[in-house]
Amino acid sequence: MQALNTEAKTINVDGEGYLVDPSQWDRDVAAELARSAGLELSDRHWEVIEFCRKDWEATGQAPGLRRITKVGGVPTKEIYKLFPGGPGKLAAKIAGLHKPTSCV
Amino acid sequence: MAAHIVPITDTPIDETPEIDLAPIKKVSIICSKGALDMAYPGLILANAARMSGIEATLFFTFWGLDVVTNKKIDNLKLSPVGNPSMGMPTVLGSLPGMSWLATKMMKRTIDKLDIPPVREMIETLDDAGAELYACRLAADMMNLKREDFVPQVKDIITAMDFFDKSKGASIIFI
Numbered sequence: 001m002q003a004l005n006t007e008a009k010t011i012n013v014d015g016e017g018y019l020v021d022p023s024q025w026d027r028d029v030a031a032e033l034a035r036s037a038g039l040e041l042s043d044r045h046w047e048v049i050e051f052c053r054k055d056w057e058a059t060g061q062a063p064g065l066r067r068i069t070k071v072g073g074v075p076t077k078e079i080y081k082l083f084p085g086g087p088g089k090l091a092a093k094i095a096g097l098h099k100p101t102s103c104v
Numbered sequence: 105m106a107a108h109i110v111p112i113t114d115t116p117i118d119e120t121p122e123i124d125l126a127p128i129k130k131v132s133i134i135c136s137k138g139a140l141d142m143a144y145p146g147l148i149l150a151n152a153a154r155m156s157g158i159e160a161t162l163f164f165t166f167w168g169l170d171v172v173t174n175k176k177i178d179n180l181k182l183s184p185v186g187n188p189s190m191g192m193p194t195v196l197g198s199l200p201g202m203s204w205l206a207t208k209m210m211k212r213t214i215d216k217l218d219i220p221p222v223r224e225m226i227e228t229l230d231d232a233g234a235e236l237y238a239c240r241l242a243a244d245m246m247n248l249k250r251e252d253f254v255p256q257v258k259d260i261i262t263a264m265d266f267f268d269k270s271k272g273a274s275i276i277f278i
Contacts, residue, residue, distance in 0.1 A: 065155055066218060066228070076231035085157030103148055104219055104228075 004032050018093050025096030033094045041094075045082055048074055052095040062092040064102025130159040130273035132266070137278060138170030140180040140210055140222075141187075146278040147171075147225045154232040161273065162229070163266045164257075165239035168278075169246060172238060172253050177223050182207045223254070230256035235269070237261045 001020065004011045011029055012020040017036070019025060030049060034041050041049075051072040055063040065088040069076050083090040088100050131153045135146035146168070150160040170176040184190045184197035184206045196202065214221075220228065230236065238253055240262045250260060261269070 064218075066220065069228075076228050080154075080232055086155060088155050102218075103152055104225075 004029070004036065016093075016099065018099055019096045022096050022098070029096060030094050033096070037090060037094070039083070039090075039094070042082075044078075045094075048072065048079065048082060048091055049095045052091055052097060056095070056097050061102075062088075062095070062097040062100040064088055064100050064104055066102065066104040128153075128158055128274055130161070130270075132161045132163065132270035132273040132275045134163045134165060134266075134275065134277045135168035135171060136166045138167030138176070138180060140182040140207055142278065143168075143171045143180050143222055144214075144219070144225075146276075147222070147229065148219075149276065149278075150229055150234050151225065151232065154229065154234055159273070160229070160234040161266075161269050162234060162236045163239060163261075164237065165242045169238055169242050169248060169253075171222060172226065172236065172257050173248060174252060174254055177226070177254060178221070180207075180222060182210050226254055226256050237266065237269070239263065239266075 001012050001014060004013060009024070011024050011032070013033075014020055017033070019029070019033075031041060034045070039045070048068065051068065051074075052063055055067060055071065063072065065076070065079065068074055068079060068088065068091065074082075079087045079091070083094075088102075092098065092100050131150070133146045133150050135143070137143065146162060150162055153160040164172050170180060181203055183203045184192040185194055185203075187197075190197075190206070192202070192206075197206075211221075219225075226236065236257050238248070238257050238260045240260050243249070243260050250257075253260075
């Protein structure tokens with residue numbers, strides 16, 4: 001378990017970088033998580049993150065990539081550009097959710 | 105009497121080499137089957153690879169060509185005959201309508217789990233950066249030309265080309 005430091009607080013993440021305590025998430029934490037993944041968040045990134053969080057609140061699970069594209073309206077090509085190398089996982093990580101369990 | 109074991113050399117008996125746990129960077133999947141149940145494994149594995157940031161190349165050969173042929177891709181079927189995993193006696197499975205029924209039931213299950221139809225999976229794979237190829241030999245055998253395949257097929261290549269494109273990749277045969 002590592003700790004991220006946002007200015008005021010220490011956030012614990014598991015071995016794969018997911019938040020141990022999802023209730024600690026806020027936009028600063030997201031920005032910090034993105035930074036440690038080498039990513040800078042644009043408005044479009046935030047739209048995806050917000051969709052993921054809303055969907056998680058509605059379904060109890062981090063959305064799989066197919067949900068992000070179909071329900072969230074983000075085309076596949078775009079999501080792979082926004083969150084390179086494992087988009088579903090990276091988006092869920094930055095959104096403070098657990099690793100998605102879907103295979104599609 | 106207590107036994108005292110003494111090795112006669114100082115070479116350790118267990119010489120298991122350490123396993124290299126480096127992440128997989130590339131995967132090459134040979135898809136040789138065209139039945140509905142066997143079309144999905146290759147596609148799902150390739151998609152999971154892409155979702156994990158792993159490069160994926162798919163090589164469709166023999167009956168696998170059906171999965172990327174325009175006229176067949178929407179009509180892949182499932183047969184309960186000769187499919188021991190489906191637990192249906194051949195005598196029943198070969199009755200008219202059984203293949204249609206098995207196919208319909210599988211499609212329903214696939215839909216319920218929000219798994220896309222084959223054509224959509226192929227489109228998603230292409231958008232996700234996977235490379236799809238058709239086998240030259242199989243295409244010649246079945247008299248299929250470039251225009252018979254879905255647009256996501258990048259090229260028709262030989263098995264040797266496939267190996268060239270699979271440098272550094274883990275190869276999976278389905």
